[in-house]
Amino acid sequence: MPEGLRSHVEAIPGKPLPRGILGASCTTVTDVSEENIHELNGVEWMALGCCPVKVWADPCEADPPGPPQTKEFCRPAVEHATPIHIYAGAQCSAPGWGYAEARAHAEASLTLGEQQAVEAGFWRTKLTADAVDLTPAAGPLSVAQGVAVLEGCLAESYGGVGTLHVPAGAAAILGCCNLLREDPETGALRTLAGNCAVIGAGYSAENTGPGGVPAAPGTAWLYITGPLVIRRGAATVVPDTPGPSVNTRNNDRRVLVERTYVVATTCTVCAVNVVVCP
Template sequence: MPAGLRQVVPGIPGTPLPHGILGASCTTVIDVTEDQIHQLNGVEWLALGCAPARDWPDPCEDPQPGDPTEKEFARLTTEAAAPITVYAGVECSAPGFPYEEAREQALAALTLGEQHAIEAGFMRTKLSVEAVDLTPPEGPLNIAQGIAALEGCLAESYGGQGVLHIPAGVAALLGCCNVVREDPATGGLYTLAGNCAVIGAGYSFLNVGPGGIPAEPGAAWLYVTGPVVVRRGPVDVIPDRSRASASVNTRNNDRRVLAERTVVVGTTCTICAVQVMACP
């Protein structure tokens, strides 16, 4: 074996998980333009399709027990989504670590990890805050029972296709009962009912339920929502090239560079949650 110093080679690149929240098959991802930049302060809208459609008996037929006597009208509701900032920062001794290399490292870290950060932020600020807990008093369900409960909850409140939010740590269990299948046309994961599944490392990392309650040991929290829209702002590198010297802390001669962006994640109608056992 030759002796001498190790040779420096390029870093090993990575690929974001294909079924995360930024996967095109499950979510709508919008990179906001300059004229839409105010959307990054948060957005609101009138809910579409959250009001139920009902059946009405034939007036020519004799009334039956339980027949409605008056048509119901649902009051429209306003929904909203708040901004989340996701970031990646790098630090190293300034000698031998030029600004451009630090910038490249920060951007690479954000590109690979932003799904994780968005999923964790969405779980912390939206899913766990608004979800209805379907976990029975007896404790966590198996994964097939849990997804069945979530899909039933969604179907009762929303007539369209929804999104399951599954921690990456239990994703392998989806194959045990043939719970989801990959659509060859889109590459997305879908249940028999037609709902799409997001497999999120950020959901595994946080793994909290309604009220921020952590999952029991050996268990995981699953959620279901209506459609999901992710609005993303541009990436900011701090400091920028014009202030590259400001990235060095003169007290310890360390260089720090940060890459960050603001995202706004919105969903609609009911959010349901259930705790499942993280074993077959």
């Protein structure tokens, strides 16, 4: 059949990856209410679980008795999380696109892509900024070795259930090595040690090490943190009325949808470079 005038149909719908930072069952996502809207400017708290719980050895029970001992006290650190601002914009010729259509398109774009953007923002502002690099001087480890090193780091500094951050491009390697299993109760992906895994498209797009250094070809960066608590603001449409959306100089219509997230975690952030291909 010869090519003719094409028919206009609905856009192809999509779904965010189910194991991402907003979809993984190991993250807590809370919508911030109007009365707590100031939390979207950033939050701070007294760290819980980062101070070690120690074993007391009574010197009087030693044979022979030892010198007097004192118990140690730990001053909790003040931790904080900064906002991540994301947006999606739609632009088209005003005569062919009404305000409602442009707004719906921008809102749908945000819904599909916001998880990837939050992952990229968290990777840049927290993971690469604060991580301790555990990659040995000899070079990248295998994926299994890398996960083992990260879980050891978290266990020594925190001891609770944490979060493994995996670029989507390295996820299949973890599967073939049986490093992750699905929790039948929650659907979360967990390691044998019990830590949860977030597999992120935004992580894969970044794939940088501490300090923002790009991964070498054939390698990927994995990170581990404590649990994640995510605060999410309402989506805001700019402009919120049709008139200001049109640029009278070129007759283009623009509509923007914005949203703020605050992603918080606790204690040590550890990183390691791993090989993702033979």
